[in-house]
Amino acid sequence: MATGIRDKVAIIGMGCTRFGERWDVGADGLMVEAFLEALADAGIERARIEAAWVGNALDDINVGNSALPAAHALRLSTVPVTRVENMCATGTEALRGAAYAVASGAVDIALAIGVEKLKDTGYGGLPLRTKGMQNDLWMPYGSAPGTFAQLAGAYAARHGIAVGDLKRAMAHVSWKSHQNGALSPKAHLRGAVDMEKILNAPLIADPLGLFDCCGVSDGAAAAIVTTPEIARALGKADPVTIKAIQLSASNGWEMQFGAWDGASVPNTRAAAARAYAEAGIRDPRAELDMTEVHDCFSITELVIMEDLGLSDDGRAPADILDGRFDSGGAIPCQLDGGLKCFGHPVGASGLRMAYEVYTQLQGRAGERQRGKVDFGLTHNLGGSPFNSVAAVAILGRLN
Amino acid sequence: MSGLAQSFGVAALGGYVPLLRLDRKAASRELGWSGLPMPRAGMRSVADWDEDALTMAVEAARQLCRESAPDALRFASTSAYFTDRAQSGMALDALAMPRTVRTSDAANSRRAATSAMLDALLGRRDEIVTAGEKRPTQPGSAAQLTFGDGAAAVRTGPDAPARLAGHASLSHDLVDRYASRDHPFTYAYEERFVRDVAVAEVLVPVVRAACVAAGIAPGQLAHAAVHEPVGGCWRAVAKALDCGIPNHCEAVSEMAGDLGTAHALYGLGLALDTAEVGDFVLLVSFGSGADAMVFEVTSPVPGASAMAAALKEGQVLASYSRFLSLTGSLELDWGMRAEFEQKAQATVLERVGRDMIGFIGGRDSTGNVQFPKSAFPVNPALSEVEMMEDVRLADLEARIVSITADRLNFSPDPPFDFGLVQFKNGARVLVEMVNRPAEGFRVGDRVRMRLRIKAQNRRLGFRTYFWKAAPLMRPVLGDA
Numbered sequence: 001m002a003t004g005i006r007d008k009v010a011i012i013g014m015g016c017t018r019f020g021e022r023w024d025v026g027a028d029g030l031m032v033e034a035f036l037e038a039l040a041d042a043g044i045e046r047a048r049i050e051a052a053w054v055g056n057a058l059d060d061i062n063v064g065n066s067a068l069p070a071a072h073a074l075r076l077s078t079v080p081v082t083r084v085e086n087m088c089a090t091g092t093e094a095l096r097g098a099a100y101a102v103a104s105g106a107v108d109i110a111l112a113i114g115v116e117k118l119k120d121t122g123y124g125g126l127p128l129r130t131k132g133m134q135n136d137l138w139m140p141y142g143s144a145p146g147t148f149a150q151l152a153g154a155y156a157a158r159h160g161i162a163v164g165d166l167k168r169a170m171a172h173v174s175w176k177s178h179q180n181g182a183l184s185p186k187a188h189l190r191g192a193v194d195m196e197k198i199l200n201a202p203l204i205a206d207p208l209g210l211f212d213c214c215g216v217s218d219g220a221a222a223a224i225v226t227t228p229e230i231a232r233a234l235g236k237a238d239p240v241t242i243k244a245i246q247l248s249a250s251n252g253w254e255m256q257f258g259a260w261d262g263a264s265v266p267n268t269r270a271a272a273a274r275a276y277a278e279a280g281i282r283d284p285r286a287e288l289d290m291t292e293v294h295d296c297f298s299i300t301e302l303v304i305m306e307d308l309g310l311s312d313d314g315r316a317p318a319d320i321l322d323g324r325f326d327s328g329g330a331i332p333c334q335l336d337g338g339l340k341c342f343g344h345p346v347g348a349s350g351l352r353m354a355y356e357v358y359t360q361l362q363g364r365a366g367e368r369q370r371g372k373v374d375f376g377l378t379h380n381l382g383g384s385p386f387n388s389v390a391a392v393a394i395l396g397r398l399n
Numbered sequence: 400m401s402g403l404a405q406s407f408g409v410a411a412l413g414g415y416v417p418l419l420r421l422d423r424k425a426a427s428r429e430l431g432w433s434g435l436p437m438p439r440a441g442m443r444s445v446a447d448w449d450e451d452a453l454t455m456a457v458e459a460a461r462q463l464c465r466e467s468a469p470d471a472l473r474f475a476s477t478s479a480y481f482t483d484r485a486q487s488g489m490a491l492d493a494l495a496m497p498r499t500v501r502t503s504d505a506a507n508s509r510r511a512a513t514s515a516m517l518d519a520l521l522g523r524r525d526e527i528v529t530a531g532e533k534r535p536t537q538p539g540s541a542a543q544l545t546f547g548d549g550a551a552a553v554r555t556g557p558d559a560p561a562r563l564a565g566h567a568s569l570s571h572d573l574v575d576r577y578a579s580r581d582h583p584f585t586y587a588y589e590e591r592f593v594r595d596v597a598v599a600e601v602l603v604p605v606v607r608a609a610c611v612a613a614g615i616a617p618g619q620l621a622h623a624a625v626h627e628p629v630g631g632c633w634r635a636v637a638k639a640l641d642c643g644i645p646n647h648c649e650a651v652s653e654m655a656g657d658l659g660t661a662h663a664l665y666g667l668g669l670a671l672d673t674a675e676v677g678d679f680v681l682l683v684s685f686g687s688g689a690d691a692m693v694f695e696v697t698s699p700v701p702g703a704s705a706m707a708a709a710l711k712e713g714q715v716l717a718s719y720s721r722f723l724s725l726t727g728s729l730e731l732d733w734g735m736r737a738e739f740e741q742k743a744q745a746t747v748l749e750r751v752g753r754d755m756i757g758f759i760g761g762r763d764s765t766g767n768v769q770f771p772k773s774a775f776p777v778n779p780a781l782s783e784v785e786m787m788e789d790v791r792l793a794d795l796e797a798r799i800v801s802i803t804a805d806r807l808n809f810s811p812d813p814p815f816d817f818g819l820v821q822f823k824n825g826a827r828v829l830v831e832m833v834n835r836p837a838e839g840f841r842v843g844d845r846v847r848m849r850l851r852i853k854a855q856n857r858r859l860g861f862r863t864y865f866w867k868a869a870p871l872m873r874p875v876l877g878d879a
Contacts (some may be wrong), residue, residue: 138770142817153803
């Protein structure tokens with residue numbers, strides 16, 4: 001029987017670039033920036049890295065397929081580098097690859113790095129695909145906000161909530177994240193935004209307005225992982241460890257089979273249940289100190305709170321408006337401002353979330369610090385609500 | 400010119416008019432400053448950006464697809480998109496007909512459809528002739544307001560409720576108007592010249608000959624569907640032949656515009672809807688000559704009343720600039736996202752294209768239907784590979800499960816409405832929505848499927864087609 005990777009892998013160093021419209025630097029430069037911070041944080045020589053996983057989702061923009069762009073950028077000499085892509089879960093996927101390599105005993109020290117250079121497209125939103133495949137013969141080519149906006153109508157219908165009331169809860173999600181983001185020096189958007197402005201913003205995809213959508217930005221984040229024993233030997237007395245990493249991918253039933261009500265994301269529920277089991281968490285509402293979730297859109301974060309079991313079904317709007325997930329609430333969400341304020345350079349986001357939890361676990365988050373943090377959760381949701389890859393990771397300390 | 404004493408004739412008719420209508424008076428007011436002469440009466444139908452001659456012809460013909468396939472499917476248009484790819488073959492797949500049904504395209508004349516229809520009747524064959532038209536026109540031209548977009552189809556067959564009693568044809572290269580590769584917009588000559596020559600040299604002789612072939616005097620005709628090259632022709636012909644009967648094509652012109660190859664067939668639908676048993680009905684199409692047919696009505700013709708009703712349904716297009724954009728007369732700068740270009744691969748079309756344009760899903764061993772088909776069924780109750788039975792979803796109603804109006808991704812006619820729809824047979828499909836109602840789409844709305852252009856690559860000159868969801872009912876004009 002598999003025992004999972006709980007406490008088998010320690011994170012000894014992390015790095016994260018400033019996210020934003022990084023006109024000053026390309027994908028290679030972003031990787032270097034995150035890598036150097038992680039390396040300094042780990043306190044090791046670069047030659048000790050035995051394997052690397054690079055996460056990059058949209059290869060049309062600057063980075064390209066294969067290991068080579070990362071191997072070149074970081075000058076990783078003869079190191080086995082693997083490029084992974086799993087939509088918005090790509091960053092966490094890279095961390096999973098590196099963690100599994102350490103946990104298996106295949107290597108002692110591995111690197112996970114995620115990067116995306118979105119702002120070379122010349123337009124807002126995610127890049128468009130150009131190679132026509134079978135799905136393009138029938139599937140609507142909606143934008144990311146268009147696909148996630150579908151959650152709102154279905155959620156309102158499922159729970160009998162007026163869309164106007166739902167909009168207020170969604171607006172609170174964005175308001176809260178902007179409040180938090182204002183305290184994040186590496187965030188893209190650092191200004192607080194008032195509720196009226198959020199509620200009256202122009203529509204992007206009904207009912208999502210501009211402030212219901214996360215930013216689009218460039219960025220990279222990296223983690224260096226090893227065994228707890230090596231971490232201690234390197235002077236990390238109480239290292240941050242990975243308690244769980246779980247993924248769940250759609251097999252198509254949500255969008256092809258009639259059972260799904262469109263008001264939740266079953267993959268998040270599946271990944272979360274497995275992650276809680278792997279981490280030994282029985283009551284996430286009591287045991288989790290913070291979450292960094294995939295708030296690509298405000299409605300997504302709202303639904304995620306239920307999918308992670310942090311709100312009862314149909315209760316997330318009320319819990320959000322009650323402040324449960326605000327920075328001073330019972331289970332703060334997006335203490336760093338989330339995708340809302342960092343933007344979403346796809347391959348980097350999962351590792352950026354881990355960076356915030358890692359920082360909070362070590363009490364190094366400055367004015368954002370949430371007191372003592374024992375468990376933090378990260379969550380990614382790739383694709384669309386009806387055709388997704390969900391990733392849930394839980395970090396804690398060894399002792 | 401000959402008479403036929405058998406019961407071959409029109410078995411059924413179908414028609415399609417796009418939802419949108421442009422009020423000619425409002426449009427001519429927009430151009431009033433120019434002093435250009437503009438028609439001011441009535442409305443013209445306006446196709447959506449994703450409708451073309453093929454999609455509309457399929458919509459007209461799908462009403463004629465009974466359980467048995469016809470011997471042949473003929474497609475007629477002067478505005479077909481492809482010049483070396485048979486629209487009839489695509490229509491065949493869109494209508495999910497067997498590939499053994501013979502197909503052909505007819506073009507280059509406004510009477511291409513009636514000529515194909517007459518061939519089917521004379522050959523005593525069960526055939527569907529479907530005509531669709533979306534002709535490019537130039538702003539400022541009278542044609543932009545007099546032309547309309549739409550389609551009409553006819554099924555010929557034995558024991559028909561409208562028996563072909565007689566016919567006549569005349570070829571005459573009268574250049575009343577033309578379009579060419581170098582001049583894709585219609586070029587029209589002086590109306591007085593066209594009217595005088597068309598009436599005297601073509602229409603009067605051909606109608607007279609058809610009546611002789613039918614064994615009747617022109618005065619015995621009860622209804623007419625005459626596609627006039629210019630207004631006033633039928634009045635002159637009727638006066639010359641002493642038969643003062645209504646020309647139902649005028650109502651088509653008034654409510655939707657001149658539908659080109661589909662015009663006479665649409666008028667025939669209106670005429671047959673009004674005709675009584677025992678009436679003789681005249682059909683005349685014009686273009687480089689004329690075809691004239693006389694039908695004797697023996698019972699109500701299926702499809703005729705629906706064509707009359709469809710003319711009265713629609714939504715008035717309030718914006719003249721949107722009309723110009725929809726007709727390709729105005730090129731807006733849609734921004735960088737509109738630079739998106741996606742190449743359709745012939746290999747992919749060959750593998751799955753027929754299931755796509757035919758909207759064919761699969762039924763698994765439990766009876767659940769899914770789209771598209773797959774080796775492992777999507778049904779969680781099944782875990783083994785199995786063969787699926789073809790199930791056509793195009794003709795089934797569905798309900799909206801989730802929906803949004805996307806304003807970010809490029810659409811030539813925003814917003815881009817799309818969402819999940821649920822069919823009663825279990826199939827759930829993510830589809831685009833068309834014919835947006837005034838209040839927008841909502842979860843739970845009932846929808847029906849319409850064939851539309853899925854994607855077009857203007858640089859490579861290629862289109863793919865798929866089905867999109869439209870509200871089940873259309874508003875009645877005047878209420879919209």
